[in-house]
Amino acid sequence: MITGIAWSEGIWGEPDSLHLPLSDRGLQLGDGLFETVLIRDGCPQLLNEHLARWCISAGQLGMRNPPAQSQLEALIAEAVERANLNQGDGALRLNWSRGSSQTRGLDAPTEIKPRFWFTLLPWTPTFMPIDVIISRHERRNADSLLSQCKHFGYAQAIQARSEARVANADDALLLNTKGDLCCGTAANLLVHRQGAWLTPPLNSGCLPGIMRGKALKLGKSAEHWLGNALQFGDQALLINSLGCRPIQRCDGLSLVPCSEAETLWHSLL
Missing domain, CATH: 3.20.10.10 (D-amino Acid Aminotransferase, subunit A, domain 2)
Incomplete structure (x- = not known):
């Protein structure tokens, strides 16, 4: 894996090849949450803890719940296969935006669909002073x-x-x-x-x-x-x-x- 892999709204591709709508509040306002999960030998580490924090944070900020763990586990497993990381280490970033808004301003519309995407990049844990x-x-x-x-x-x-x-x-x-x-x-x-x-x-x-x-x-x-x-x-x-x-x-x-x-x-x- 050289450039990594990404998934957004059902589409797989390289991180630089996938795009977000310019109306996304995560892009416009930083209105979103993320988790960074270590992949070791193809397995996500401490995934339960990461997803629990993700859900708690979404509730604190008045966002809808992120995707269910069962959905994520299947996507992560496919990402690991596509990235050929079954025997390697990587950094998985899960992103959860409040979604796109057709109006400008800080107030979040009551009817808004959140957006989920993720990237998986090669990563070697570092311990240098x-x-x-x-x-x-x-x-x-x-x-x-x-x-x-x-x-x-x-x-x-x-x-x-x-x-x-x-x-x-x-x-x-x-x-x-x-x-x-x-x-x-x-x-x-x-x-x-x-x-x-x-x-x-x-x-x-x-x-x-x-x-x-x-x-x-x-x-x-x-x-x-x-x-x-x-x-x-x-x-x-x-x-x-x-x-x-x-x-x-x-x-x-x-x-x-x-x-x-x-x-x-x-x-x-």
Whole structure:
């Protein structure tokens, strides 16, 4: 598989060959939700957890329920076959837009048909150490319902990542609107401090990440406020469904090297 594969409204094709109507609210307004699922040796990992979060988020935002798991499993299996990923790894992105509207404006029409599409691209989970900064310009809104959902609007994360690149770093950590460490641009934050792995609580504004949730459920991590900066003696990781990257430096502060990132990540699948 070179360019990946996509499906939209019953049509298969390459991601660049399929199109959305210009009236789609996901395209116009970022009005939609998505899930990114790891495919390993042809099998979607933690699919139940991803789809549960998807449905919860749709309910929170007043959207209709996404497609049923039985429908998705058949489509995913066919996508894996078409992409020849039975023995490989990939990143599956499931997209759920509120749909097309024939009128402009923010208000969603009461009669509107939501739209579903997905892409499957080759992906190798990554565990390489990174340097980060704490963004000076972007903050997660601890009180916003959107912070609890994996929605289409990633402009803030893009800006924070760009800020990190200008500072010769790989990624950025985000404080929340109350000034506490919250998360990375596209991953949850785990910090090993005082003998335990800790992660900010959900009311910090961090996304309820799937791997974060598994670490809590299995007792490998606990919720705890982390303050406004990483500390000397900390180990730190940015973790999501597609990898787990140790933080080696934050704003120039060298952290304790972490050699268990890959082992921890695999233990959560």
